[in-house]
Amino acid sequence: MDNSSSNSLRSSSGPLKKQIEAQRLQSQSPQTKNLPAFYRNVEEALDARRATQSLFSILQNNWQTSRAVDFCSNDYLSWNTTGLIRTAFLAELGAHPGFSVAAGGSRVMEGNYAYIEDVEREIAEWHGTKAGLIVNSAFDANVMVWSALPRPGDVIVYDNLVHASTHEGMERSLAIQKTGFDHNDTKAFRRTLSSILESSPMVKQGRRSILVAVESVYSMEGDVCPLLELLEIADELSEGLGNIQFVVDETHSAGLFGPDGAGLVCELGLEKDIAVRLHTYSKAMGACGGIILGNDTIKSALVNFARASIYSASPSLPFVAAIRAGHKLLGTPEAREAKRIQQLARTFFESLTSHPLWPKARESGILAVPLASGWKERPFLTHIVTVWTRQNYLYWMLFHFLFASFFVLPVKHPVVPIGESRLRVTFHAENTVEQVEGFVQQLFVWVQEVVDIEEGKSQHKATGAAREVYAWMKKEGLTGYGMV
Numbered sequence: 001m002d003n004s005s006s007n008s009l010r011s012s013s014g015p016l017k018k019q020i021e022a023q024r025l026q027s028q029s030p031q032t033k034n035l036p037a038f039y040r041n042v043e044e045a046l047d048a049r050r051a052t053q054s055l056f057s058i059l060q061n062n063w064q065t066s067r068a069v070d071f072c073s074n075d076y077l078s079w080n081t082t083g084l085i086r087t088a089f090l091a092e093l094g095a096h097p098g099f100s101v102a103a104g105g106s107r108v109m110e111g112n113y114a115y116i117e118d119v120e121r122e123i124a125e126w127h128g129t130k131a132g133l134i135v136n137s138a139f140d141a142n143v144m145v146w147s148a149l150p151r152p153g154d155v156i157v158y159d160n161l162v163h164a165s166t167h168e169g170m171e172r173s174l175a176i177q178k179t180g181f182d183h184n185d186t187k188a189f190r191r192t193l194s195s196i197l198e199s200s201p202m203v204k205q206g207r208r209s210i211l212v213a214v215e216s217v218y219s220m221e222g223d224v225c226p227l228l229e230l231l232e233i234a235d236e237l238s239e240g241l242g243n244i245q246f247v248v249d250e251t252h253s254a255g256l257f258g259p260d261g262a263g264l265v266c267e268l269g270l271e272k273d274i275a276v277r278l279h280t281y282s283k284a285m286g287a288c289g290g291i292i293l294g295n296d297t298i299k300s301a302l303v304n305f306a307r308a309s310i311y312s313a314s315p316s317l318p319f320v321a322a323i324r325a326g327h328k329l330l331g332t333p334e335a336r337e338a339k340r341i342q343q344l345a346r347t348f349f350e351s352l353t354s355h356p357l358w359p360k361a362r363e364s365g366i367l368a369v370p371l372a373s374g375w376k377e378r379p380f381l382t383h384i385v386t387v388w389t390r391q392n393y394l395y396w397m398l399f400h401f402l403f404a405s406f407f408v409l410p411v412k413h414p415v416v417p418i419g420e421s422r423l424r425v426t427f428h429a430e431n432t433v434e435q436v437e438g439f440v441q442q443l444f445v446w447v448q449e450v451v452d453i454e455e456g457k458s459q460h461k462a463t464g465a466a467r468e469v470y471a472w473m474k475k476e477g478l479t480g481y482g483m484v
């Protein structure tokens, strides 16, 4: 174990303890009672989060400040860890010494400039499409797409696990109907489309359209969209009218899938079949911002109907330079690390499923790794895996990994439904095979502790790291986090 990280975790000013302390209820405290009514009411709302230990806090990240293993950040290609993107960014900026720090307006009101247009053209061409619109984030991109593109009377069909930003956009859309289908379920997709076509003559005749929302890789599951199959179903049912179109959010495949990281759509050769693609630069590509890719009609509709194009400042040159720097890196040999990540994922599944405790852990329900089933047959192994245990053990498992210096992310409500909390583990180009094997080894050290407790072979009621956290919590008068 790396002492610097475990000490900082264990210290009372460490992020873990700060996070736990932040869950102390506030609305009934004497300080809060003396606040003006408005603030008291807000604290009451925050208390609803605290009561379920789901209040978020903005804290120092241990994986950035210690030598702990990063199995949680978005820096999938490790361009920030290695400094590759920084060097490329500075070189790109250096090539434009007279740059303006601000764009000076919204895209349609004095905020346009030649550089952003060049980069958009370059990226769109590289992705095999006509036009691109660079925006401040993929979150914004989804809000823009879904609030702007569906016309009155159109219908949105979405995979039930699409990102919060798609829901945010859909809420603002003019679509007459929004219908979800079971995650990655092609039969459910067919049923949903058929029932809409049956009940909506306007759609069936092609006077209105269906827009389909999917993601190439699902961020909280780590699985891949069966895009080709969905597209075939849509083609068959639309009978050549072109009234069923797809929007593919490539946030978690950008930089990782396809030729030089161009994404799943390019990997499958579907550039001409997908109406809209969204890429982010805030994950594997090591920067910030997003791009919406489509044809000129799509771009024009976004510029005119998405309020952010009109009422929010255009991304500035330094912001766009970081994006271009990443794009230039994608084709270089030192940046072709996506394959390494696949290898790490393979190591993970191999070590997991060959461990002698795996069958018992799985059958007893102590452990579940949904992506472990059929992993050898899948053409893509992604950089995201989720590890599940019984809900009351989630924090025991989290504390164990944190104390063993593996930083993983607990995913809880409101990000996922209540009762579906899990640990999310992400692999990065700079992670090593030894780290992945060490992680699996720790996983089974923890499983063994749980087995011993459940079978009455241990005198303890909780696993070691959990006992340490609970001893401190009890001293501080804190509860929750699966405390026994």
Ligand SMILES: Cc1ncc(COP(=O)(O)O)c(C=O)c1O
Pocket: 137, 138, 139, 140, 142, 163, 165, 215, 219, 249, 251, 252, 280, 281, 282, 289, 290
């Ligand atoms: C599927 C998906 N779309 C969009 C976003 C938003 O990305 P950004 O960080 O660029 O706003 C995320 C962020 O996690 C995501 O997972």
